Amino acid sequence: MSDARARRSSGDRLLDILGVFTPGRSxxxxxxxxxxxxxxxxxxxxxxxxxxxxGALERGDDGVYHVGLRxxxxxxxxxxxxxxxxxxxxxxxxxxxxxxxxxQLAVRDGMDAVYVERIFGRSAVGVHTRVGARWPLHATGVxxxxxxxxxxxxxxxxxxxxxxxxxxxxxxDPGELRxxxxxxxxxxxxxxxxxITEDAVSxxxxxxxxxxxxxxxxxxxxxxxxxxxxxxxxxxxxxGLGIGRALGGDAGGGPDDA
Amino acid sequence: MSDARARRSSGDRLLDILGVFTPGRSxxxxxxxxxxxxxxxxxxxxxxxxxxxxGALERGDDGVYHVGLRxxxxxxxxxxxxxxxxxxxxxxxxxxxxxxxxxQLAVRDGMDAVYVERIFGRSAVGVHTRVGARWPLHATGVxxxxxxxxxxxxxxxxxxxxxxxxxxxxxxDPGELRxxxxxxxxxxxxxxxxxITEDAVSxxxxxxxxxxxxxxxxxxxxxxxxxxxxxxxxxxxxxGLGIGRALGGDAGGGPDDA
Numbered sequence: 001m002s003d004a005r006a007r008r009s010s011g012d013r014l015l016d017i018l019g020v021f022t023p024g025r026s027x028x029x030x031x032x033x034x035x036x037x038x039x040x041x042x043x044x045x046x047x048x049x050x051x052x053x054x055g056a057l058e059r060g061d062d063g064v065y066h067v068g069l070r071x072x073x074x075x076x077x078x079x080x081x082x083x084x085x086x087x088x089x090x091x092x093x094x095x096x097x098x099x100x101x102x103x104q105l106a107v108r109d110g111m112d113a114v115y116v117e118r119i120f121g122r123s124a125v126g127v128h129t130r131v132g133a134r135w136p137l138h139a140t141g142v143x144x145x146x147x148x149x150x151x152x153x154x155x156x157x158x159x160x161x162x163x164x165x166x167x168x169x170x171x172x173d174p175g176e177l178r179x180x181x182x183x184x185x186x187x188x189x190x191x192x193x194x195x196i197t198e199d200a201v202s203x204x205x206x207x208x209x210x211x212x213x214x215x216x217x218x219x220x221x222x223x224x225x226x227x228x229x230x231x232x233x234x235x236x237x238x239x240g241l242g243i244g245r246a247l248g249g250d251a252g253g254g255p256d257d258a
Numbered sequence: 259m260s261d262a263r264a265r266r267s268s269g270d271r272l273l274d275i276l277g278v279f280t281p282g283r284s285x286x287x288x289x290x291x292x293x294x295x296x297x298x299x300x301x302x303x304x305x306x307x308x309x310x311x312x313g314a315l316e317r318g319d320d321g322v323y324h325v326g327l328r329x330x331x332x333x334x335x336x337x338x339x340x341x342x343x344x345x346x347x348x349x350x351x352x353x354x355x356x357x358x359x360x361x362q363l364a365v366r367d368g369m370d371a372v373y374v375e376r377i378f379g380r381s382a383v384g385v386h387t388r389v390g391a392r393w394p395l396h397a398t399g400v401x402x403x404x405x406x407x408x409x410x411x412x413x414x415x416x417x418x419x420x421x422x423x424x425x426x427x428x429x430x431d432p433g434e435l436r437x438x439x440x441x442x443x444x445x446x447x448x449x450x451x452x453x454i455t456e457d458a459v460s461x462x463x464x465x466x467x468x469x470x471x472x473x474x475x476x477x478x479x480x481x482x483x484x485x486x487x488x489x490x491x492x493x494x495x496x497x498g499l500g501i502g503r504a505l506g507g508d509a510g511g512g513p514d515d516a
Binding site: 009010011012013014015018019021022023026047050051054056058066067068069070071072073074075076077078079080081083086089090093096097107109114116119120131132134 | 277279281284324325329333334336338341344348355374377392
């Protein structure tokens with residue numbers, strides 16, 4: 001065990017345990033938790049018991065642990081998670097009802113877009129996101145908006161990294177990405193065509209707080225074939241404006257939320 | 259400080275800090291966190307720093323802490339929170355689009371119903387819930403369903419407690435509540451009229467897992483005046499069946515979720 005590991009407090013190790021739960025690994029036995037954290041089984045046992053007693057983890061009949069309802073209740077207070085989606089939901093519903101396409105809402109965390117809400121379209125293309133999922137910023141509509149309006153240092157750091165390719169249409173050249181970001185700022189929206197999958201186009205617009213800072217992005221994801229994505233820009237921008245107004249307190253979370 | 263308090267581990271105290279964040283208290287200074295937990299300021303400072311480093315708390319420009327995005331990401335793996343609502347969302351949307359009334363989804367935690375999803379109706383009555391909120395079981399439609407299909411010991415314990423009154427229509431007599439619960443089981447749905455507010459009726463139906471156990475409840479909340487709530491029962495039952503099927507893996511989270 002390294003010195004750094006040995007110095008980690010009980011609180012750090014408790015959070016390490018929460019951190020091993022991921023979308024691909026959402027149900028784990030005690031032995032698996034110990035293995036993924038590198039903790040001795042007895043330590044893992046004690047900390048898991050602490051988490052279960054509080055309600056951060058729940059143990060199934062099969063002895064498998066998953067994330068518990070109480071943690072979810074506390075997490076629902078995160079202003080950038082459920083708080084944001086509560087304010088946004090009426091506008092996302094309107095966008096969905098107007099289009100019946102995939103609707104998404106995302107925030108930036110470091111160099112990723114994190115999806116905080118998604119409404120499935122019916123006839124719509126496959127969308128490879130889930131609530132809580134992360135995607136790199138350069139290839140999705142919401143990501144391009146969040147990157148284009150992010151700090152200049154972020155944009156420099158982002159363009160200096162290798163840009164992952166998802167399809168033959170993904171922009172992976174830093175110079176081209178800089179031009180795309182300038183275009184996003186010029187048009188106050190992003191159109192990302194076939195960059196994640198070859199069958200989908202996403203149209204995204206910013207959500208601004210009362211000071212004008214971009215705090216989130218909203219998008220529609222539609223089939224690339226037979227759609228003119230530019231016809232959707234006004235609706236997506238409109239939704240972004242409405243959500244920003246709701247966050248600022250000018251509009252409530254809904255007509256009944258007084 | 260009591261012996262019990264003194265014996266609490268660093269992990270327990272870390273969770274105590276998360277526990278002080280509530281819907282009415284979602285942004286707190288370090289001093290407030292220390293006050294609510296009863297921890298010395300230096301201890302609170304160290305634990306809050308641990309939580310902030312991991313991303314469970316985020317510190318605003320104003321020095322105020324709120325729940326962080328990373329906690330929300332991990333919590334989104336809770337099968338009874340976001341996991342359930344992901345499976346349920348297409349059916350809740352259909353129910354909303356068919357009725358434009360308030361749609362709610364709840365699970366039971368102890369003696370409370372916890373709301374995991376809600377879609378606002380437009381012309382609809384005020385609904386005093388939010389995602390993550392709790393209500394006692396005896397007065398709401400979802401609560402009556404969750405209580406009626408809960409363990410017999412739960413029903414006994416619940417009826418032995420004082421039943422809180424919210425309006426003059428709230429059932430507060432244990433004998434009458436038992437009759438109501440029997441009726442819920444007979445009809446496989448609950449109609450709760452004017453029991454929380456005098457202007458609203460809720461119609462709720464169970465969501466069953468593959469073994470037939472009731473794991474959640476779905477409801478519509480509509481204005482009490484001029485509505486025949488019984489006309490909504492079939493739609494709500496239908497939504498409950500669909501969500502149960504989706505949870506069992508027979509149906510996906512949506513047509514695109516393959």
